[in-house]
Amino acid sequence: MRTTTSRLVRLSCGLVAAVAFLGMGTAGAEPTLERGRYLVEGPAGCGNCHTPQGPDGPVADMGLAGMMVEKNDMFTAIASNITPGSRVADWTDEQLGRAIREGIRPDGSIIGPPMPFGLYRGISDDDLMSMVMYLRQVPAVDHDPGQSVYNIPLPPAYGPPVISVAEVPHGVTLEYGAYLAGPIAHCTECHTTFGPKGPMFDTHLGAGGFEFHGPWGVSVAPNITPTRLAQYSDAELDGMIRKGVRPDGARMLPPMPYGYLAKMTDEDAAAITLYLRSLPALPDSGQ
């Protein structure tokens, strides 16, 4: 497997550290199906774009079979069928991983927006392979959701080739919270103010303002820096993130992936809260 080499290099570079790591029994030491299931069905919520939605939520027996996610002047984006019933079954693990992390298919073509590649480029090697392991064994669905149309030029790539991304130690830490809120759950993709080139991570991280149009009308991703979040207790914040319910009991609007975030562990949710509370307090960006 592709990741073996990098893991061996890491192991030989830090044998002492590696032994201590194994001794602690820390989760995430290597790709596993369980980890992949947790990420894809939990915080990463790939199905929020890739699973067909009916009036009552995700359509049964159509998990990850593809659907139209966004139609605007710039594009009609149709999230592909990524079950083994699609062409990805013919791709190697490495090719599927590259498509997910870098947005490049085996034939060299570029996967268009709104899949958040700017952040997915930071998915660790082990988490990426765990996701691939999970995708390989979901039920194959024979479904063609159709072809996206992009009226805007797509970039030749979303950045230089990603060689390797090291594992971030799991725990209720700022570092792991940042990893979850970024490359895994892409909270910051939706909640960072958009500029001409996409989310302005450098200057408007978490400042909000992006509008989502859908059957629900219009929802706006709010500021999730301390400027706005300071008013909420940790429990209230958790209720909004993992249950989609406001402190006053009101249900929140799509497309935030509440159903997927609900499957997040207490520890991971706490790491995200810790991270959000540490962000520089920015003013609401408005629209």
Ligand code: HEC
């Ligand atoms: C915000 C929506 C969104 C999210 C979240 C998302 N995707 Fe996608 N994905 C898309 C769209 C749209 C396309 C097709 C784009 C195109 O036609 O160029 C796509 C394409 C793909 C492809 C290429 C398939 C092919 O046959 O070309 C793969 C593989 C993929 N996604 C995997 C994933 C995985 C795994 C996750 C979760 C870690 C994920 N996606 C999360 C929207 C999304």
Ligand code: HEC
């Ligand atoms: C696909 C886009 C999307 C993603 C991904 C997303 N959100 Fe949201 N979020 C929204 C939208 C839209 C709203 C507003 C919902 C409403 O108005 O009812 C929202 C609301 C919130 C709120 C309520 C803030 C307030 O004061 O009203 C919090 C907190 C929040 N999101 C945190 C997160 C966190 C943490 C993550 C990642 C684990 C995340 N969001 C992922 C789109 C997103």
